[in-house]
Amino acid sequence: MAADLKKIANEIRIDIVKQVYFAGSGHPGGSLSAAEILTVLYFDEMNIDPADPKRGDRDKFVLSKGHAAPVLYGALAERGFFPKEELWKLRKLGAMLQGHPSVKTTPGVEISTGSLGQGFSVSAGMALASRMDGGGRVYVLLGDGELEEGLVWETAMAAGHYKLDNLCAIIDWNGLQIDGRNSDVMTVAPIDGKFSSFGFNVLTVDGHSIPEITEAFKKARACKGKPTAILAKTVKGKGVSFMEDEAGWHGKGPTEEEARKALAELGGAL
């Protein structure tokens, strides 16, 4: 299982590089860092049905760091929510795949995101509704830079207050944001202490270790009376040597040469 998931995560990375190359823009760094997280969610953890994306009892995933759309689109396409050909039209006029996720155009997208902090807030509403109706769990991925948004902490306070144990936040803790390191731009650390003081069950994992992520989701499910925050330690640009831990790859597309080099490292091709 873990070996298969590792292979899928690599496929998603190939999808990410090709998407941002064909689009000519986009956010490869923070997409590549979350490949294992989304792989485990979409291929192991979540109760979802690509043939019936709106099924009432489904688990939901919200990409609060909406700029990492290519990793979500890669996961949705690999899981069969829409044909992979759609990936290569990302960010083009009239395309199903918008620059940031849109609930109105894309099967499997639960809420439009892109303006940071809002996906987390909406996911708390989904978790409240799901608890009232006996529905599924709600998973939400935030960036570490996103934690600088005030709304994140309004939501964290409410999720703790309402004891939303069906809500699981994952923090893609890659340490970088557009203007540089979190520690230089705006200190977000300590992240674990912040979430635990807001009433969360906090777990820390290697965000590229499939067994660790899988285990954390199990623990989150078992935790009652508290929402869970999984701090996933990741490397921005993971899998492409020249993008790794480089803030400059937050939000730009590769040249053809760079794309070919990246894909060669991942075992893919244009």
Next chain:
Amino acid sequence: MADKMATRQAYGDFLVEKGKTKKNLIVMDADLSKSTMTAGFAKAYPDRFFNMGIAEQNLYGVAAGLALSGKVVCASTFAMFASGRAFEIIRNSIGYTRANVKVCATHAGISVGEDGASHQTFEDIALMRTVPGMTVLNPSDANSAKKLLEQAVETDGPFYVRLGRLAVPVLYADDADIRVGRGQCLRDGKDYTVIATGLMTGEALAAAETLAAEGVDVRVIDMHTIKPLDGEIIEKAAAETKGLVTAEEHSVIGGLGGAVAAYTAAHCPVRIAFVGQKDTYGESGKPPELLQKYGMTAADIASAVRSLAG
């Protein structure tokens, strides 16, 4: 029904009544439930009420999540904080997603009174009418508020409902036929037309009485729906009377006046005079004192009509 009632009170009564039958109706607030009047619903249906604390951004984000999960959500706070502080959450998480959230915002305009400028919003209609797909309602009395709220709750999609703190005269009978998107002609007249909204509708009727005594025959339209705007009733007024006065408890920039001016400029050019808050902040005082000082009374409407005549 009393002679006077605040539209926020009508909202509170509506929620308690509607909650009996509409089981997927959720009401939310941000620590102002005794002022916005959602407290009655909270008491009657505690399982369907969520207080989000003093956190208006999260109020509307969570409202979107509930709505996208099949609930009908009325989420309330003061108009200043709903439309101002939470604007971008309403724009991106409610408007863009077409979430079934009713932003029911109370304490709009200068009639908030003593709390002063920080709490007196004149910008909310302007902000909300720029959000694509947002229906913008500004009821003039308690009866129309209930009827408009009923339609808002039963119509899918985002609504902004502007409600007031001050008790205002009841203008409509219980059985009045009031519909979202259709302006209401409350008094016919052949000389000039006052298009009013919110509590200025009552002032407009009083102004029409004054002007009638001077031999000026004024039509009064209650434009309770700012968006979508009733173009038909405006064109008719532009064609049948000699000029329009818009009257609102809102900035003269971007609200009802702006909407009517844009519509008439494109379809039926006509002279317009604008009654509303002039590009300035309010201050503390009693509501009637403030309405008078800032030029939003029947007398100001009458002067505006006379200015067109002169």
